[in-house]
Amino acid sequence: MTTDLAIGAIKAIVVLLLALSLAAVLLWFERKGSALIQDRIGANRASITGFGARLGLPNFGLVNTLMADPVKLFTKEDFVPEGADKFLHALAPFLALFPVLITFAVVPIGDEVTIRGHTIVLQAADINAAALYVLATIGVGVYGIALGGWASNNRWALLGAIRATAQMISYEIAMGLAIIAVVMTYGTLNLQEICRAQGGVWFGFLPRWGIFLQPIAFVLLFTSGMAESKRVPFDLPESESELIAGYFTEYSGGKQAAFMLTDFAEIVLVAVLITTFFFGGWQIPWLYRDGFHLPGGAFIHVNHIVVALLGVIAFWVKTIVLCWIQILIRWTLPRFRYDQLMRLGWKGLVPLGLANILITAFVIVSMGSAQ
Amino acid sequence: MPLWLFAFLAALAIVSALGVIFQRNPVHCLLSLVVTLLTIAVLFIGEDAVVVGFLQAIVYGGAIMVLFLFVIWLLNLPVESGPAGHLALKLFGSLAAATLLAELFIFLVPPHLQVKYSGHPPGYGSMENLATTLFANYLVAFEVTSVLLLAAVVGAVALARRGGAGPRPATSRGAAPR
Numbered sequence: 128m129t130t131d132l133a134i135g136a137i138k139a140i141v142v143l144l145l146a147l148s149l150a151a152v153l154l155w156f157e158r159k160g161s162a163l164i165q166d167r168i169g170a171n172r173a174s175i176t177g178f179g180a181r182l183g184l185p186n187f188g189l190v191n192t193l194m195a196d197p198v199k200l201f202t203k204e205d206f207v208p209e210g211a212d213k214f215l216h217a218l219a220p221f222l223a224l225f226p227v228l229i230t231f232a233v234v235p236i237g238d239e240v241t242i243r244g245h246t247i248v249l250q251a252a253d254i255n256a257a258a259l260y261v262l263a264t265i266g267v268g269v270y271g272i273a274l275g276g277w278a279s280n281n282r283w284a285l286l287g288a289i290r291a292t293a294q295m296i297s298y299e300i301a302m303g304l305a306i307i308a309v310v311m312t313y314g315t316l317n318l319q320e321i322c323r324a325q326g327g328v329w330f331g332f333l334p335r336w337g338i339f340l341q342p343i344a345f346v347l348l349f350t351s352g353m354a355e356s357k358r359v360p361f362d363l364p365e366s367e368s369e370l371i372a373g374y375f376t377e378y379s380g381g382k383q384a385a386f387m388l389t390d391f392a393e394i395v396l397v398a399v400l401i402t403t404f405f406f407g408g409w410q411i412p413w414l415y416r417d418g419f420h421l422p423g424g425a426f427i428h429v430n431h432i433v434v435a436l437l438g439v440i441a442f443w444v445k446t447i448v449l450c451w452i453q454i455l456i457r458w459t460l461p462r463f464r465y466d467q468l469m470r471l472g473w474k475g476l477v478p479l480g481l482a483n484i485l486i487t488a489f490v491i492v493s494m495g496s497a498q
Numbered sequence: 499m500p501l502w503l504f505a506f507l508a509a510l511a512i513v514s515a516l517g518v519i520f521q522r523n524p525v526h527c528l529l530s531l532v533v534t535l536l537t538i539a540v541l542f543i544g545e546d547a548v549v550v551g552f553l554q555a556i557v558y559g560g561a562i563m564v565l566f567l568f569v570i571w572l573l574n575l576p577v578e579s580g581p582a583g584h585l586a587l588k589l590f591g592s593l594a595a596a597t598l599l600a601e602l603f604i605f606l607v608p609p610h611l612q613v614k615y616s617g618h619p620p621g622y623g624s625m626e627n628l629a630t631t632l633f634a635n636y637l638v639a640f641e642v643t644s645v646l647l648l649a650a651v652v653g654a655v656a657l658a659r660r661g662g663a664g665p666r667p668a669t670s671r672g673a674a675p676r
Binding site for chain 1: 523525526529532536539548549552553555556559560561564565567568571624625
């Protein structure tokens with residue numbers, strides 16, 4: 128009983144720390160990556176004791192992003208504007224961050240491992256209705272942003288909040304429709320089982336990943352996920368050229384850092400969900416529980432625990448690649464106009480999602496009657 | 499679900515429900531309502547009605563309440579300054595409300611109608627069970643409800659169209675000047 132509790136606590140902490148640290152590293156990724164895209168150098172000033180320079184290394188800007196910036200943010204004045212709703216103004220950033228972080232609880236970061244008779248599922252919370260849980264937490268995440276903008280007593284912030292709310296509600300529908308199609312395909316709401324069903328290969332070379340079964344759902348989830356994270360090209364709620372900074376105009380210091388962290392945690396969340404639903408989660412092609420079964424009959428035995436570890440690494444590698452694609456899109460596309468955003472959501476993605484569900488249902492029923 | 503957890507969640511739901519009534523600021527009232535709805539969702543999940551619980555969180559917590567928030571913003575509701583009227587009127591009002599509450603308790607919950615809770619079969623709140631119930635046992639009712647809702651949606655759109663931005667008159671733009 129105590130061991131189970133300890134294992135559960137360790138799993139929860141590890142998953143949370145992995146997600147949070149990836150979100151922090153993404154900030155650096157984005158700074159240096161955008162510099163790369165725009166032919167700039169990017170963050171390169173701060174350097175502790177000049178250690179890297181003494182070794183002759185270029186300054187990667189890691190000290191800037193991961194140490195100097197957090198210290199700066201958390202020591203800044205915590206400003207509350209006049210006439211603001213003080214309680215909600217303080218609560219909102221955490222109301223935004225919390226739902227995103229608890230969503231990571233149901234994400235399977237690896238297969239189960241058996242150590243000394245304990246079977247441990249590498250997932251913080253093994254919920255049966257996990258797909259619904261994801262939709263619920265994402266849905267509740269709107270409040271932090273909406274209330275943050277409202278409580279600031281600032282017109283820009285309120286406009287940003289209204290835009291954010293309308294946008295997130297609209298794209299949640301497309302997101303839900305995409306997830307429903309995936310759930311229909313695998314016949315389960317359990318994310319761990321969805322990952323398991325994606326093991327193995329078709330025709331000896333094509334991994335049995337969800338993207339090959341549900342390509343339309345992949346496009347839907349990716350688009351609506353990017354819209355949920357409110358970044359370019361969907362950054363209307365915080366568009367600098369129109370609304371200063373939108374819903375977090377009146378935030379400074381640690382609370383602003385919480386909003387920023389929410390944005391990056393959402394990028395990680397979208398990547399993690401897409402990995403789980405469409406790229407096999409922790410599955411590696413040809414790797415089974417006892418080792419690699421390569422095409423052509425070759426077999427390499429791999430230790431059980433090493434297989435699980437490889438799975439965890441594969442999961443995060445896929446996630447990081449998807450995060451990078453999101454950052455690439457953010458620095459490539461211009462911002463939508465508001466009517467374009469709504470048209471894409473309601474007249475593009477929602478009908479596409481409904482059609483996808485209809486087609487999926489037809490295929491499932493016809494395959495069922497053929498057997 | 500252990501009894502202490504149930505008691506805690508139930509108390510939280512009741513306190514936040516009272517908050518809906520007693521707070522002055524409409525946005526605070528709405529937030530209290532969100533807390534109530536989410537607490538009830540957790541209660542559903544704790545009693546193994548998992549799907550119903552999550553749907554409650556998604557539909558009420560995540561969608562309908564956000565629309566309420568929108569309406570409050572767009573109507574720009576002022577912060578209430580307390581109920582208007584004479585002190586005697588307020589007294590009479592609270593007396594009437596208390597009487598109504600007592601009546602409800604006496605007439606709506608007679609002892610022979612109280613259901614003794616006797617547990618439930620395992621997995622009764624799962625997606626499979628819910629789907630089988632909806633699409634096999636209550637298929638007709640389900641379909642009729644969906645048609646009704648569809649009619650309501652179409653009606654709402656038609657009404658909104660007629661009042662607001664209808665088809666633009668031809669003279670406003672693009673038409674040849676006479």
